[in-house]
Amino acid sequence: MMKKIALIGNPNTGKTSLFNQLTSSYAYVGNWSGVTVEKKVGKLKPLVHPGELSKYTDGASGASGQFRDLDGELIDLPGVYTLNPLTNDEAVVSQFLINEPFTDVLNIVDASQLQRNLHLTLQLIELGKPLVIGLNMVDVAKQHGMYINYKRLSQKLKIPVIPIIARTGKGCRQLTQQMATTYTETKTAQSFQIYYGHIIEKAITRIENELTAKTKKRLPLPARWLALQFFEGNSRVYDYLQSIIASPFLDQLYKEVQIAIKKTESQTIHHYIYRKRNQYIQSLLVDVEETTAPQATTLTEKIDQVVTHRFLGIPIFLLTMFLVFMITFDWLGFPLSDGLDKFLSGPFSEWTKISLTQINASPYFESLIIDGIIAGVGGVLVFIPQIIIMYIFISFLEDSGYMARVALVMDRFMENVGLNGKAFIPMIIGFGCNVPGVMAARTIEQPRERLLTMILMPLMSCSARLPVYALFAAAFFAKNQALIVLSLYVLGIAFALILAKVFTMTFLKNESSIFVIELPPYRLPHWSTLARSVWDKGKVFIKKAGTIIFAGSVFIWLLTFVGPYGFDVEMNESYLAVIGGVIAPIFEPLGFGSWQAGAAIITGFLAKEVVVSTMNIVYYAPDVVTLQGLMTNHYTALSAYSFMTFILLYIPCMATVATIKKETNSTKWTVVSVVYPFVLAYALSFLIYQIGTFLGF
Incomplete structure (x- = not known):
C-alpha cells in the first residue's frame, strides 16, 4: 500500500529530526522555531518483520486494524501553531491540505508543551484523515517534573499516541510500525468531535447543506472542517469555498455569526473557537498530565540567566564567534588547508603533469588541466577543511539551541531599526548560504519585515566568501586571522542594521511588529x-x-589563453586582461586597480568562490611560490582589507539574485538588492583605503 503521510507539528517540536529518523533522505535541521520553510519529501525506511509488531504496539495506545508493510513517502511540512495561515510557510501547510493528495497525518507533539501543541492536534483530528501522534520530548517533560499518560491520551482522542525521542530515534520504530497499521477514514472522522455551541454548530450545518446542494461529488475534505476553518479566518479555505459557494452567501453568514458571537460572548469568532478548544484541552490535561515532582530550576534556565542577559548576551555571542574563528582559521583550519594546498600544488600537480606527458597530451590540453582546472578548482578546494570546521561549529550552535537565544538577545537592537529578533534567524542561516537565508524569511509574519530581511540578506557573509577571507587573512594578517574575519562578519551585520533603519524611514515605513520566539531546551546534538x-x-x-567552479575555471582559463591577437597569448594580452582592464580604473581609488582584481570581481557574480579560482589562474605559479605569497606583491595589508570588504558587500551571487526575484516576485526589489550592495561596497572600501592611506597604514 503506497502511503503519503503529511508530517505536521508546531515549530521546534523535533519535526525535522523525526523526518530524518523515519526516512532514508536528509533535510536541514536547526534547533529553532521555523527552520523548515518548504515542503520536503522522503521515502520511508523499510519496516522490521511484521511478526515483531506485537512487541512494539499496544492495543491501549490505539493500535488497531491489519498490519501491512509501510511503503510510502513522508512529507515534511513547515512548523505551524495553527492551520490559519499568517506567514508564507504557514500558507504552505493550508495549501497542501486543500490541494495536495495525501493518505495519512503524522502529528508530532511536544510532551513538555502539551497544552499549546494540542490546539493544532484538534484541528488535524477534525480534518478527518487517519492520524497518529508522535509524542516527542518525553525526556524533556520528565526533566520538568511531568509525565504524560499517553495511553489515556490515546483513549480520550481516539487515535494512536506513541511516545518518542526524535533526537535519538527512541520509539521511532514503534511509530513507523503504528503508521503501517491501517485505519478507516470514517472512523477517524466520526469518532471525535468538539461541540462549539449553538451559534457555530448551526452555521456549520448551513455551510454543510450549501456544499451538499452545490456539489454532487464527495468533497476531498470534511465539510465540518472546512466550515470551522472558514469561521477561524483561514483565507485559503475561504478561496476554496468560493469556488463552490457564492461569496455573498459566505460573507453574509460570517457577518451574522460574528454579530451573534460578539453579542453573546463579547469575542470575535476566532477567539471564541479558540476558547472552546482550550476548554476541552484543559479538561483533557486533568486526565492525562501528571506531576511527578516539584519543578526545579533547570540547567537551561540557569544558562539562560547568563547568555540572554541584557548586557552580557551580545558580548558572549561575539566571544563565541571569535573562538569559532580562532579554531577555524588559526588553531586547526589553517594547518589543514595549508597541507592540502601543498599537496594539490605540489605532488598532485606533478603526478598529473607526468601522466599527461606519458599519454602525449597536447600542450594546450596540459595547460587546461594544470593551469585551468587544478589551479581554479583546486585553489578553492584547499579551503574545504576551514569551511567544514566552520560548519561543524555553526551546526553545533544551531542544534544545541544557542542560536535561538542569539535571536532573542538581538531583538532589542533589531526593534530599533524596524525589524525584530525573528529576522535575525534567516540572517544566521545566511552565514552558511544566502539562498536558504532568503527562503527562511518566509517565516516572518509581517510582509514589510519579510521583504526587508530578504533584500538585506546579501550583506550576510556566506561561506562562499570564506576562501577569499582565508586567502588574504593568511597572506597579510597571519597573527590576527580570526579577528580580521570576525570583523568582516560584524561589519556585514552592522551595515544590515543601519540600512534596515534607513529603509524603514524611507521606502518601507514602520508597521507594528510583535516578536515571539520559542526557546528550546539546551541539548547536546546527536x-x-x-x-x-x-x-x-x-x-x-x-x-x-x-x-x-569547474565550468568557471575552464571559461576563465580560455579567456586567459585567447586574446585579440590569437591563441596562446601572454596573460596580459588575453581577453580576460582586456575585460578586467576596462573596469580596473574604477577600483583604483579602492586600492586594487589591477585587471586581475577587476576580472575576479566580474567572475565572482557566478559564485563568490570563483573569485579565488580566478586569482589562482591569473596569478598561477607552478613551483614554489604560493598564491598567498604572490598576493603580497600586488596588495598591501590596507588594500587587502579593502578588497575583502568589497567582496563582503558587493552584488550577491547569481543564485541569490534569482532566489530574491522568486521570493519577492518583484523586479524592482531584485534590482534594489543588486544595486545598493555595490554602492555600499564601493563607498565603504573607498573610505577604508583613503582614510587608511591618509593615516599612513
Whole structure:
C-alpha cells in the first residue's frame, strides 16, 4: 500500500529530526522555531518483520486494524501553531491540505508543551484523515517534573499516541510500525468531535447543506472542517469555498455569526473557537498530565540567566564567534588547508603533469588541466577543511539551541531599526548560504519585515566568501586571522542594521511588529544528526566545485589563453586582461586597480568562490611560490582589507539574485538588492583605503 503521510507539528517540536529518523533522505535541521520553510519529501525506511509488531504496539495506545508493510513517502511540512495561515510557510501547510493528495497525518507533539501543541492536534483530528501522534520530548517533560499518560491520551482522542525521542530515534520504530497499521477514514472522522455551541454548530450545518446542494461529488475534505476553518479566518479555505459557494452567501453568514458571537460572548469568532478548544484541552490535561515532582530550576534556565542577559548576551555571542574563528582559521583550519594546498600544488600537480606527458597530451590540453582546472578548482578546494570546521561549529550552535537565544538577545537592537529578533534567524542561516537565508524569511509574519530581511540578506557573509577571507587573512594578517574575519562578519551585520533603519524611514515605513520566539531546551546534538547536517552543507560547496567552479575555471582559463591577437597569448594580452582592464580604473581609488582584481570581481557574480579560482589562474605559479605569497606583491595589508570588504558587500551571487526575484516576485526589489550592495561596497572600501592611506597604514 503506497502511503503519503503529511508530517505536521508546531515549530521546534523535533519535526525535522523525526523526518530524518523515519526516512532514508536528509533535510536541514536547526534547533529553532521555523527552520523548515518548504515542503520536503522522503521515502520511508523499510519496516522490521511484521511478526515483531506485537512487541512494539499496544492495543491501549490505539493500535488497531491489519498490519501491512509501510511503503510510502513522508512529507515534511513547515512548523505551524495553527492551520490559519499568517506567514508564507504557514500558507504552505493550508495549501497542501486543500490541494495536495495525501493518505495519512503524522502529528508530532511536544510532551513538555502539551497544552499549546494540542490546539493544532484538534484541528488535524477534525480534518478527518487517519492520524497518529508522535509524542516527542518525553525526556524533556520528565526533566520538568511531568509525565504524560499517553495511553489515556490515546483513549480520550481516539487515535494512536506513541511516545518518542526524535533526537535519538527512541520509539521511532514503534511509530513507523503504528503508521503501517491501517485505519478507516470514517472512523477517524466520526469518532471525535468538539461541540462549539449553538451559534457555530448551526452555521456549520448551513455551510454543510450549501456544499451538499452545490456539489454532487464527495468533497476531498470534511465539510465540518472546512466550515470551522472558514469561521477561524483561514483565507485559503475561504478561496476554496468560493469556488463552490457564492461569496455573498459566505460573507453574509460570517457577518451574522460574528454579530451573534460578539453579542453573546463579547469575542470575535476566532477567539471564541479558540476558547472552546482550550476548554476541552484543559479538561483533557486533568486526565492525562501528571506531576511527578516539584519543578526545579533547570540547567537551561540557569544558562539562560547568563547568555540572554541584557548586557552580557551580545558580548558572549561575539566571544563565541571569535573562538569559532580562532579554531577555524588559526588553531586547526589553517594547518589543514595549508597541507592540502601543498599537496594539490605540489605532488598532485606533478603526478598529473607526468601522466599527461606519458599519454602525449597536447600542450594546450596540459595547460587546461594544470593551469585551468587544478589551479581554479583546486585553489578553492584547499579551503574545504576551514569551511567544514566552520560548519561543524555553526551546526553545533544551531542544534544545541544557542542560536535561538542569539535571536532573542538581538531583538532589542533589531526593534530599533524596524525589524525584530525573528529576522535575525534567516540572517544566521545566511552565514552558511544566502539562498536558504532568503527562503527562511518566509517565516516572518509581517510582509514589510519579510521583504526587508530578504533584500538585506546579501550583506550576510556566506561561506562562499570564506576562501577569499582565508586567502588574504593568511597572506597579510597571519597573527590576527580570526579577528580580521570576525570583523568582516560584524561589519556585514552592522551595515544590515543601519540600512534596515534607513529603509524603514524611507521606502518601507514602520508597521507594528510583535516578536515571539520559542526557546528550546539546551541539548547536546546527536552525533549522527550533526554529521549529516555538516555533510549536507559541505556537499553543496563540493557540488559547486564540481559544477559552477569547474565550468568557471575552464571559461576563465580560455579567456586567459585567447586574446585579440590569437591563441596562446601572454596573460596580459588575453581577453580576460582586456575585460578586467576596462573596469580596473574604477577600483583604483579602492586600492586594487589591477585587471586581475577587476576580472575576479566580474567572475565572482557566478559564485563568490570563483573569485579565488580566478586569482589562482591569473596569478598561477607552478613551483614554489604560493598564491598567498604572490598576493603580497600586488596588495598591501590596507588594500587587502579593502578588497575583502568589497567582496563582503558587493552584488550577491547569481543564485541569490534569482532566489530574491522568486521570493519577492518583484523586479524592482531584485534590482534594489543588486544595486545598493555595490554602492555600499564601493563607498565603504573607498573610505577604508583613503582614510587608511591618509593615516599612513
